Amino acid sequence: MNKGIVRLIDIDKGTLVKISSFEGGPRYVTRLNQFGLYPGDLARVVRHAPFGGPVLLEVRGMEIALGKSIAARILVEVTACASR
Amino acid sequence: MRFALIGQPNCGKSTLFNQVAGYKAETGNFSGTTVTFTESKVRLNGKVIQLVDLPGTFTLRGTNKAETEVMRFINSHEVDAIINVVDATHLTQSLELTLELLVVKRPLVIAMNMMDEASRLGLNIDGQALMSKLGVPVLPLVASRGHGVKALFLKTMESAQSAVSGRDPSLVNQDALQRHMLAGELAETIVSQGVRRVSWRDQLDNILLHPVLGFLSLVVILFIFFQIVYGLGKLIEAPLLAVFNALSRQTANLFGASSFWGELTVGIVQGVSGGIAIVLPYLIPFLFGLGVLEDIGYLPRIAFLMDGLMHRIGLHGKAIVPFILGYGCNVPAVMSTRILEERKDRIIASTLAVLVPCAARLSVVFGLVAFYLGPLWALGIYLFNMFVIALTGRVLTRLLPEDTPGLILEMPTYRIPTLKNVVNKTWFRVREFIVEAWPLLIIGSAVLAGLTYFKFSPAIDWMVRPVTWSLGLPTETGVPLIFGVLRKELSLLMLRQALGVNDFSSALAPSQMLTFTVFVVFYIPCLATLSALRRELGWRSMLAVSALTVVIAMAAGLFVRGLGYIVGL
Numbered sequence: 052m053n054k055g056i057v058r059l060i061d062i063d064k065g066t067l068v069k070i071s072s073f074e075g076g077p078r079y080v081t082r083l084n085q086f087g088l089y090p091g092d093l094a095r096v097v098r099h100a101p102f103g104g105p106v107l108l109e110v111r112g113m114e115i116a117l118g119k120s121i122a123a124r125i126l127v128e129v130t131a132c133a134s135r
Numbered sequence: 136m137r138f139a140l141i142g143q144p145n146c147g148k149s150t151l152f153n154q155v156a157g158y159k160a161e162t163g164n165f166s167g168t169t170v171t172f173t174e175s176k177v178r179l180n181g182k183v184i185q186l187v188d189l190p191g192t193f194t195l196r197g198t199n200k201a202e203t204e205v206m207r208f209i210n211s212h213e214v215d216a217i218i219n220v221v222d223a224t225h226l227t228q229s230l231e232l233t234l235e236l237l238v239v240k241r242p243l244v245i246a247m248n249m250m251d252e253a254s255r256l257g258l259n260i261d262g263q264a265l266m267s268k269l270g271v272p273v274l275p276l277v278a279s280r281g282h283g284v285k286a287l288f289l290k291t292m293e294s295a296q297s298a299v300s301g302r303d304p305s306l307v308n309q310d311a312l313q314r315h316m317l318a319g320e321l322a323e324t325i326v327s328q329g330v331r332r333v334s335w336r337d338q339l340d341n342i343l344l345h346p347v348l349g350f351l352s353l354v355v356i357l358f359i360f361f362q363i364v365y366g367l368g369k370l371i372e373a374p375l376l377a378v379f380n381a382l383s384r385q386t387a388n389l390f391g392a393s394s395f396w397g398e399l400t401v402g403i404v405q406g407v408s409g410g411i412a413i414v415l416p417y418l419i420p421f422l423f424g425l426g427v428l429e430d431i432g433y434l435p436r437i438a439f440l441m442d443g444l445m446h447r448i449g450l451h452g453k454a455i456v457p458f459i460l461g462y463g464c465n466v467p468a469v470m471s472t473r474i475l476e477e478r479k480d481r482i483i484a485s486t487l488a489v490l491v492p493c494a495a496r497l498s499v500v501f502g503l504v505a506f507y508l509g510p511l512w513a514l515g516i517y518l519f520n521m522f523v524i525a526l527t528g529r530v531l532t533r534l535l536p537e538d539t540p541g542l543i544l545e546m547p548t549y550r551i552p553t554l555k556n557v558v559n560k561t562w563f564r565v566r567e568f569i570v571e572a573w574p575l576l577i578i579g580s581a582v583l584a585g586l587t588y589f590k591f592s593p594a595i596d597w598m599v600r601p602v603t604w605s606l607g608l609p610t611e612t613g614v615p616l617i618f619g620v621l622r623k624e625l626s627l628l629m630l631r632q633a634l635g636v637n638d639f640s641s642a643l644a645p646s647q648m649l650t651f652t653v654f655v656v657f658y659i660p661c662l663a664t665l666s667a668l669r670r671e672l673g674w675r676s677m678l679a680v681s682a683l684t685v686v687i688a689m690a691a692g693l694f695v696r697g698l699g700y701i702v703g704l
Contacts, residue, residue: 085193086543087228089315101346102443105452105542113225116439118451118541 144191402584449532461491646699
């Protein structure tokens with residue numbers, strides 16, 4: 052079930068996504084890579100923080116908090132809806 | 136013989152280092168605590184080994200300072216063997232660095248750390264398979280408990296003494312993306328997912344990171360934290376001060392109370408006791424408590440919760456830590472800004488953190504405002520303070536417009552802190568205060584004592600007169616304000632002497648009490664904090680922050696004076 056490309060910030064909690072690309076300069080992309088985030092990775096949105104806070108993303112068993120401005124620049128593909 | 140410890144941030148590398156070396160490196164459950172590298176001697180079967188703890192690094196590509204340092208070190212110094220600490224629960228990510236290390240032609244041993252955590256997650260790890268794939272020894276490790284440490288070092292010694300075998304070229308010649316894919320494939324072949332035990336972590340997170348329950352828990356946890364820390368502090372402080380007061384009276388008698396040497400020794404004793412009065416009751420309990428919260432893994436969770444709110448004052452979630460600490464003592468607060476990556480963030484966070492009323496300023500707020508005007512006024516001062524901090528944050532963010540990349544933070548699993556780690560960390564931070572700030576405090580105390588002896592008090596009062604005049608305060612408040620730079624609670628103690636009264640209400644009008652207290656809350660941080668600022672940000676920023684606090688204190692003081700005038704206090 053492909054719902055097209057959306058921004059990570061707009062994804063509901065519990066949704067499985069596939070990271071498709073990063074918007075932004077090389078320094079920013081490198082930083083995401085350092086935390087083990089690459090296009091093609093499968094991830095799960097664990098939760099959102101209150102007051103427009105970060106998104107908590109689970110990638111391969113590791114949880115990473117991504118600030119609002121960063122999550123808005125990560126484009127993802129929704130693969131399926133699941134709440135593990 | 137020299138071994139280098141290398142690993143990604145938060146993999147338990149510093150924990151391992153502390154297990155064998157003790158008292159040398161800081162560890163934290165917060166990415167990137169080790170900024171510079173530390174070296175220590177370790178004894179192993181009668182041989183002495185130099186063990187180097189390198190800064191945590193995700194890759195060796197040299198995209199930041201820490202990575203460049205690590206690269207330079209591995210390539211320039213004599214390193215006999217490299218111990219690569221990997222986090223068994225995050226193998227895909229950890230193995231990327233391992234693949235990069237294979238390129239360096241040095242004996243390499245992999246320490247598979249956090250095996251206990253992995254088995255809790257239901258991960259079965261085939262170390263044997265990894266060993267044969269990579270062609271280097273792989274040993275299991277639980278660094279926090281010291282399991283597998285000895286075997287690891289014996290194996291490393293063995294590897295260091297034997298020749299480096301050739302490495303599989305298909306593993307070595309890779310670019311970043313290929314390495315990432317390869318690490319993923321490797322991890323997939325050696326890790327099999329067993330039954331994930333119903334993770335209490337998820338359940339705990341459901342409460343602690345909940346939009347409503349999370350904040351409630353935060354308030355409760357911080358309340359308990361401050362209760363314990365303050366309680367402990369008060370318990371220690373009173374007898375301590377009694378001892379030092381007796382001591383300074385005795386030394387004064389020894390030389391004659393009003394002789395030059397008498398005044399000077401009293402000044403020195405006050406400087407020494409001032410240091411102890413900060414370190415023992417406040418710094419140690421606070422840093423110990425922070426160490427516990429840090430090692431449990433709660434600090435990143437506070438950062439996660441607060442990120443949205445912190446953005447409104449121009450900072451991101453991680454900067455909440457200096458604020459929390461600030462209410463105890465500004466010194467650890469300023470030191471903790473180190474966890475922020477961007478200099479701009481560090482400047483803003485330190486500036487705002489020194490505006491947070493610490494325990495010493497609390498004594499002024501309570502002794503003057505709460506005592507004479509009532510606790511509601513004290514609460515009002517606290518709320519006014521928060522408002523000013525938020526406003527300052529917004530203004531500073533406007534003035535320093537530089538794009539901060541925002542929060543990227545690994546949410547670690549909860550871990551049970553070990554006493555050894557927390558004690559080491561506390562000592563490491565306290566030592567900084569003792570070496571840096573304490574001598575300054577003693578010298579400053581002695582200089583002020585000298586000034587008092589030579590009857591400089593009227594001169595000081597006169598110098599500060601422009602400030603006291605515009606705030607509508609008596610001339611005599613000048614000296615207490617200057618002494619307050621040494622230690623904030625001195626402002627109140629000296630005020631009694633300066634005004635020559637025991638009951639402040641006979642010398643100060645309510646509006647003057649408020650203005651004085653508000654000014655004390657905001658103006659120049661104490662000497663110990665200044666020295667922490669200098670260490671973290673440098674001289675220029677320290678002076679700039681001090682100047683700014685005076686401006687803010689003046690503005691806030693004038694505002695309160697004006698308000699008092701309008702209300703008719």
